[in-house]
Structures are given as structure tokens and as C-alpha cells.
Amino acid sequence: MLAAVVERYGPPEVVHVAERPDPVPGPGEMRVRVRTTSVGASDVAFRAGSPWFARLFTGLRRPRRPVLGTDFAGVVDAVCPGGAGAPGFAVGDRVHGVTGVASGTHAELVVVAGDGAVQHVPDGVDDVEAVAMLDGLLTALPFLRDVGGVRPGSRVLVNGASGAVGSAAVQLARWMGAEVTAVTSTPNVALVRALGAAHVIDYTAERFTDLPGPFDLVFDAVGRSSFRRCRRLLAARGVYATTVPSASVLLLMPITRVLGRRRAAIAFTGLRSDAAKRADLALLPQLHAEGAFAPVIDRVDGLADIVEAHRRAGTGRKVGTVVVAVDPRLAVDPRLAAGDLGLRRAGSADA
Ligand SMILES: NC(=O)c1ccc[n+]([C@@H]2O[C@H](COP(=O)([O-])OP(=O)(O)OC[C@H]3O[C@@H](n4cnc5c(N)ncnc54)[C@H](OP(=O)(O)O)[C@@H]3O)[C@@H](O)[C@H]2O)c1
CATH class of the missing domain: 3.40.50.720 (NAD(P)-binding Rossmann-like Domain)
Structure with missing residues (x-):
């Protein structure tokens, strides 16, 4: 699989896209083909290794987990063979969630526990929104x-x-x-x-x-x-x-x-525990159906442009979420994305 890899702390340019081994789901786990992920303030801090105390968690000299990213939306692509899969989920299901300290979502594939902070994407929510809400x-x-x-x-x-x-x-x-x-x-x-x-x-x-x-x-x-x-x-x-x-x-x-x-x-x-996060995720279908919560999206970059996504998130001026479309069919021109998505959001709230 392709993944955005960070092997040393530094500016956005230390992030590069490279081949990594495909992860294999174990008992109770599923593998998700990631369609969208995001670059947030914590990814910026963990890439830069700053503030210094973040390194107590991420690795003193270099990142312990070279693939960053905690948020994902995608499709279940495999479950543990031999019937020990993730109860409630099947291959082909649209899911979204967070991996927390395990990170690893800036990649084409990520393995998550079926009882983790993950759920089916609510009806009517697209792949960009599904990740930007998390x-x-x-x-x-x-x-x-x-x-x-x-x-x-x-x-x-x-x-x-x-x-x-x-x-x-x-x-x-x-x-x-x-x-x-x-x-x-x-x-x-x-x-x-x-x-x-x-x-x-x-x-x-x-x-x-x-x-x-x-x-x-x-x-x-x-x-x-x-x-x-x-x-x-x-x-x-x-x-x-x-x-x-x-x-x-x-x-x-x-x-x-x-x-x-x-x-x-x-x-x-x-x-927080996966159970607490999962309980909060479970509110999303209701919030979405009531029109009470829709994510604001700053821009959508392709995985190949993840350096740009880090640059933008690192400005401290992003408006909502910087989304990375790992599935190339979802990647759009960032300038168009910013204008279009901003208008779409403001228009829907006014309606
Ligand atoms: N404690 C936790 O568990 C936890 C969890 C998640 C995130 N965080 C932290 O939460 C913070 C916010 O993250 P984020 O992703 O929402 O956004 P962010 O990238 O940190 O902030 C972006 C927004 O902040 C506004 N802003 C910048 N300076 C401002 C100022 N002086 N006064 C008012 N607004 C200002 C900008 O708007 P303008 O351009 O209009 O100023 C921009 O839209 C981050 O530091 C992140 O690390 C903490």
C-alpha cells in the first residue's frame, strides 16, 4: 500500500509518500481501505516533534509510528480470516472512525478493531464529510x-x-x-x-x-x-x-x-476510551438527520499533495478540517474545494 511516511521530525517536507507492507487484520479486527483522512493540529505537532513534550509519546529522537493520521473514512476491505472477524461489520461496509494513539490513517489501508471507535457512515454523508466530522x-x-x-x-x-x-x-x-x-x-x-x-x-x-x-x-x-x-x-x-x-x-x-x-x-x-468515543460517534446519524451538525471543510488534497495539507494545517488559520483524499477519484483542486465547500456549508446552514 501507499502511505505518507514521517521518518524524522521536521517541516512539512519531511513527509513523503512511500510503499509500506499491507497490514493484516487479526482476531476481532477489520482492514479498511481508506478513502479520506485529515491532517489536523496533532498531526502537525507529531510531525514537527513540537512542543517537545509531545516526543515523550511519539518518540524522543524520531517518530515511533512513522504513519500519522487518526481519522479515517473508507470501506471494509477484509476481516480476520477463519470467522474471527469484527462483529457487526462486513466487507464492503462504509465506515468511519478514529484510531487514536495507534495513528496510521495517512495510508491506503488501516487495521481497526471492530469494537474500536468506528461505526457505519450515516446515510447521506459523503466520504469527505464523513472524515471531517470526526x-x-x-x-x-x-x-x-x-x-x-x-x-x-x-x-x-x-x-x-x-x-x-x-x-x-x-x-x-x-x-x-x-x-x-x-x-x-x-x-x-x-x-x-x-x-x-x-x-x-x-x-x-x-x-x-x-x-x-x-x-x-x-x-x-x-x-x-x-x-x-x-x-x-x-x-x-x-x-x-x-x-x-x-x-x-x-x-x-x-x-x-x-x-x-x-x-x-x-x-x-x-x-478517552474507544467506548466513550464510539458512544459519541453514535450521535452523528441523529445530528446529521436533524441538520444540527455539518463539518466545515477547509480544502481537499490528494495523498500525493499531503505536504501541502501539512503546510495548510500548520498555519493555524485553517477553516474547519483539511481533508486528504487517499482515493484519487475524490481528490479535487484545493482552490475549487475551498470555495465550493465553504459556500456549500454556509448555504446549507442558511437554508
Ligand atoms: N485537548 C484536546 O484534547 C484537543 C483535541 C483536539 C484538538 N486540540 C487542539 O485544539 C486546537 C484547535 O484545533 P483546530 O483544528 O480547531 O484548529 P486550528 O488549526 O488550531 O485553528 C484554526 C482556526 O483558529 C482561528 N484562530 C487563530 N488564531 C486565533 C485567535 N487569536 N483568536 C481566535 N481565533 C483564532 C483561525 O481563524 P482566524 O484565521 O479567523 O483567526 C482558524 O480558523 C489545536 O491547538 C489542537 O491541537 C486539542
């Missing part, structure tokens, strides 16, 4: 529900509302009955409003930290703020939650939990 849902939902305790009537502020996580957070918070204030820059104001934000703050014109509040949850989906700067925005039992670890939030989380009425929090949603 990171946003599996990150934003636990932050909103489990960390923030969002419920109907909650006042939620989402900073970084145009990223994969933030754009999912705006839609999901609204679905949960919250009143959403979204923070983004001028080019993304219309998109974020179309996603369902009641109020949009353009951070190039005003500072969201000057807002009167109060908010039950300030969700900093891009980790560009801090508990100290957001504290005065929080309601009496409000939570400041960030996706990006810092010494300050790691220190403040246990302290504010014991002492403060207003809390600082971080979660590592990728480290």
Missing part, C-alpha cells in the same frame, strides 16, 4: 457536555470558532440549547454566524475579554487566551476550558476545582 465532534462534545456542563439556556463563548473544533463547538452548543457567542476574524464572521452563533465578535475589531458576560462556559478552542484574562467573564460557577495545555491551566485546574467557584479546565479528549 475531530470536531469528538473534541467539542466532551468539552461542552463533560467539562462545561452545557445545558439548555447556558451562555457559551467559543474562541477560535472557525477551526475544526470551534466550528463544531458552535453548532453543538446551539444543539444543546445554549446561547452562543463566537469569536473569529473578519473573513469568517459570516460563516460562524451561519453555523448558529447568536453573537459574533470580530477579534480584529474588539477584544472579547472586554465583553460584559457573564458566561457559563468560555471554551477557548484554540488556546489563545487564559483563565486569568477570562475570569471576569465567567458566571458564579462558570468554567474556562481550553484545548491547549499550558503550565498555568495544568496548575490552576486542581486549585480552582478545590477553592474557586469559577474553574479553569483542560481535557485530553483524544485519550
Whole structure:
């Protein structure tokens, strides 16, 4: 099979497409022919080996797992021979899911456990959407529900509302009955409003930290703020939650939990159990059918252009998800993809 391989830490150019042995499914596993995958912020960090502490997990001198990627959508291509396959799945089924720390989805084939974080693709969802929904849902939902305790009537502020996580957070918070204030820059104001934000703050014109509040949850989906700067925005039992670890939030989380009425929090949603992720994936058919959640797609690159996909994801300016079409029939001109998919998303939300 072909795979995007990273044998040393470095800039996007260290990624190259190479032949690798086809993986073989074991008992309880299935092999998926990957149609689409994505390049996200964690792939960028694991390729660059930065921040340094990421190397404690990925390998000190060089990447321990040279094929990156955690998200996939594709078709079951083989199950373990001898009747020990993956219950509930058969060859030819359309599936999507995440491999987590095992990575390996930037490849034509990936082996996943049948009881892993995988499910059938909901009806009416195409291969690009099927992969682009994963990171946003599996990150934003636990932050909103489990960390923030969002419920109907909650006042939620989402900073970084145009990223994969933030754009999912705006839609999901609204679905949960919250009143959403979204923070983004001028080019993304219309998109974020179309996603369902009641109020949009353009951070190039005003500072969201000057807002009167109060908010039950300030969700900093891009980790560009801090508990100290957001504290005065929080309601009496409000939570400041960030996706990006810092010494300050790691220190403040246990302290504010014991002492403060207003809390600082971080979660590592990728480290949740497969069962927890699978339960959240199971919400997607309902969310899709209700029109409550659709992924925002930045661009679609072919596997041969994965260096470009890393470059774009590494800018910190992607709008939604950078998708990689491993199946060459799905690869389209990135400039067309960005325009077309952006309009399609905003149009469908307005409808
Ligand atoms: N803790 C966890 O378990 C977990 C899980 C998944 C992801 N993450 C982390 O979550 C973060 C977000 O990931 P992502 O994929 O959504 O997006 P991303 O690539 O990190 O961010 C892209 C978006 O951020 C916006 N942005 C950049 N600077 C901003 C600022 N100062 N204020 C407001 N918005 C700003 C950009 O919009 P503009 O161009 O309009 O500014 C862009 O649309 C990453 O750092 C990732 O590592 C953590």
C-alpha cells in the first residue's frame, strides 16, 4: 500500500509518500481501505516533534509510528480470516472512525478493531464529510457536555470558532440549547454566524475579554487566551476550558476545582476510551438527520499533495478540517474545494 511516511521530525517536507507492507487484520479486527483522512493540529505537532513534550509519546529522537493520521473514512476491505472477524461489520461496509494513539490513517489501508471507535457512515454523508466530522465532534462534545456542563439556556463563548473544533463547538452548543457567542476574524464572521452563533465578535475589531458576560462556559478552542484574562467573564460557577495545555491551566485546574467557584479546565479528549468515543460517534446519524451538525471543510488534497495539507494545517488559520483524499477519484483542486465547500456549508446552514 501507499502511505505518507514521517521518518524524522521536521517541516512539512519531511513527509513523503512511500510503499509500506499491507497490514493484516487479526482476531476481532477489520482492514479498511481508506478513502479520506485529515491532517489536523496533532498531526502537525507529531510531525514537527513540537512542543517537545509531545516526543515523550511519539518518540524522543524520531517518530515511533512513522504513519500519522487518526481519522479515517473508507470501506471494509477484509476481516480476520477463519470467522474471527469484527462483529457487526462486513466487507464492503462504509465506515468511519478514529484510531487514536495507534495513528496510521495517512495510508491506503488501516487495521481497526471492530469494537474500536468506528461505526457505519450515516446515510447521506459523503466520504469527505464523513472524515471531517470526526475531530470536531469528538473534541467539542466532551468539552461542552463533560467539562462545561452545557445545558439548555447556558451562555457559551467559543474562541477560535472557525477551526475544526470551534466550528463544531458552535453548532453543538446551539444543539444543546445554549446561547452562543463566537469569536473569529473578519473573513469568517459570516460563516460562524451561519453555523448558529447568536453573537459574533470580530477579534480584529474588539477584544472579547472586554465583553460584559457573564458566561457559563468560555471554551477557548484554540488556546489563545487564559483563565486569568477570562475570569471576569465567567458566571458564579462558570468554567474556562481550553484545548491547549499550558503550565498555568495544568496548575490552576486542581486549585480552582478545590477553592474557586469559577474553574479553569483542560481535557485530553483524544485519550478517552474507544467506548466513550464510539458512544459519541453514535450521535452523528441523529445530528446529521436533524441538520444540527455539518463539518466545515477547509480544502481537499490528494495523498500525493499531503505536504501541502501539512503546510495548510500548520498555519493555524485553517477553516474547519483539511481533508486528504487517499482515493484519487475524490481528490479535487484545493482552490475549487475551498470555495465550493465553504459556500456549500454556509448555504446549507442558511437554508
Ligand atoms: N485537548 C484536546 O484534547 C484537543 C483535541 C483536539 C484538538 N486540540 C487542539 O485544539 C486546537 C484547535 O484545533 P483546530 O483544528 O480547531 O484548529 P486550528 O488549526 O488550531 O485553528 C484554526 C482556526 O483558529 C482561528 N484562530 C487563530 N488564531 C486565533 C485567535 N487569536 N483568536 C481566535 N481565533 C483564532 C483561525 O481563524 P482566524 O484565521 O479567523 O483567526 C482558524 O480558523 C489545536 O491547538 C489542537 O491541537 C486539542
